[in-house]
Amino acid sequence: MVQTSDTAAPTLSRDQLRGIIAAIAAITAVGLSLSASLPLLTLTLEARGISATWIGINTAFSGVAAIISTPTAPYLARKLGTPQTLILSLLIAGFTLPLFFLAENFWIWFPLRLMFNGATTIAFILSEFWINSQVPPKHRGLFLGAYTTVLSVGVASGPLILVAVGTVGITPFLLAGSCIMLATLPVMIGLNVAPKIQGQATSNLLGFLWMAPIATLAGFVCAAVEQSSISLLPLFGLQTGLTPERATLLVSAMAAGNILLQIPLGALADRMSLRLLMIFCGALGCVGALLMIPLSGSFTAILILLFVWGGLVAGLYTIGLTHLGTHYTGANLASANAAFALMYAMGQLTGPAATGVALSELGSNGLPLIFAGILGVYVIICLIRRTRVGAGP
Numbered sequence: 056m057v058q059t060s061d062t063a064a065p066t067l068s069r070d071q072l073r074g075i076i077a078a079i080a081a082i083t084a085v086g087l088s089l090s091a092s093l094p095l096l097t098l099t100l101e102a103r104g105i106s107a108t109w110i111g112i113n114t115a116f117s118g119v120a121a122i123i124s125t126p127t128a129p130y131l132a133r134k135l136g137t138p139q140t141l142i143l144s145l146l147i148a149g150f151t152l153p154l155f156f157l158a159e160n161f162w163i164w165f166p167l168r169l170m171f172n173g174a175t176t177i178a179f180i181l182s183e184f185w186i187n188s189q190v191p192p193k194h195r196g197l198f199l200g201a202y203t204t205v206l207s208v209g210v211a212s213g214p215l216i217l218v219a220v221g222t223v224g225i226t227p228f229l230l231a232g233s234c235i236m237l238a239t240l241p242v243m244i245g246l247n248v249a250p251k252i253q254g255q256a257t258s259n260l261l262g263f264l265w266m267a268p269i270a271t272l273a274g275f276v277c278a279a280v281e282q283s284s285i286s287l288l289p290l291f292g293l294q295t296g297l298t299p300e301r302a303t304l305l306v307s308a309m310a311a312g313n314i315l316l317q318i319p320l321g322a323l324a325d326r327m328s329l330r331l332l333m334i335f336c337g338a339l340g341c342v343g344a345l346l347m348i349p350l351s352g353s354f355t356a357i358l359i360l361l362f363v364w365g366g367l368v369a370g371l372y373t374i375g376l377t378h379l380g381t382h383y384t385g386a387n388l389a390s391a392n393a394a395f396a397l398m399y400a401m402g403q404l405t406g407p408a409a410t411g412v413a414l415s416e417l418g419s420n421g422l423p424l425i426f427a428g429i430l431g432v433y434v435i436i437c438l439i440r441r442t443r444v445g446a447g448p
Contacts (some may be wrong), residue, residue, distance in 0.1 A: 200321020
């Protein structure tokens with residue numbers, strides 16, 4: 056049964072604003088450190104002589120950790136409290152990161168991946184639940200768009216840590232780990248205004264995948280396309296004749312759209328049907344992916360296209376979270392957020408693999424075709440869902 060969110064006040068109180076800022080600040084610090092740690096871990100393994108195959112397998116454990124830890128987030132938040140669980144997860148992640156450098160035995164990196172990425176997954180789930188449960192309903196999309204924007208800026212800034220301190224030695228590990236631990240400070244500031252989870256959800260986590268397929272599938276689609284783009288857009292650029300320097304700028308153009316278009320899309324989500332807006336983003340995303348093929352011959356045109364396209368794809372994340380916050384509250388919202396995170400993790404695991412195969416088998420056209428297929432199927436599911444349940448998630 057859909058449960059309408061009614062706990063958020065129609066206007067924003069000072070305590071609510073303090074809590075929202077605390078949650079956004081905490082998860083932005085995590086995003087910054089996470090985006091620095093991912094390339095750092097890869098470069099460290101490469102320097103130690105680990106093969107690319109095993110580096111890939113170890114990196115894939117990030118998704119495994121997310122899938123394993125996702126169901127535990129609502130349970131721990133209910134038992135320990137939302138801010139207490141968030142602080143615990145941040146401390147575990149911050150403490151674990153330097154251990155990667157100290158662990159000379161490669162096999163120890165697998166349980167460390169489970170601990171580190173499991174803790175950061177819980178932090179993301181609870182931060183988004185915190186924000187979604189406290190924003191005023193009439194401005195939910197705007198606030199979640201602002202959250203996505205700030206988080207994206209943090210993620211984009213993470214590699215600057217490595218530029219500043221390098222990738223050799225324990226220093227970058229300690230710095231990134233310290234940033235995660237410092238993220239506990241804003242959580243402590245908002246400790247008394249954090250949302251509480253009382254009672255149990257009306258369904259288990261998998262049940263929310265069935266009850267809210269459009270919102271949760273948005274997480275899968277966004278992750279599958281976005282993660283594939285970050286990894287493989289440069290390769291697409293090389294195959295279409297771009298220089299390595301220009302090929303890397305394709306990812307920058309997409310990231311810029313991700314950052315700059317989320318607040319406008321969030322504001323739009325507060326003024327129109329969320330279902331229609333998600334269909335709009337998915338359909339234009341599908342068309343935009345197909346346009347990569349004829350526009351790949353013009354560097355300026357492909358940059359403009361990727362700017363708009365990247366914003367629309369990332370918009371599915373913002374609007375998907377908004378959709379969940381509109382229909383669920385309390386324990387149900389926490390579990391629905393966990394289901395969203397689970398689908399996001401599944402997209403991270405499967406998207407790059409499928410896109411890589413398409414690029415290998417179909418050449419440069421394989422990337423836009425697989426993206427168009429993913430987005431097109433999503434739009435079809437949205438349309439079918441709309442005819443059956445109306446405005447449900």
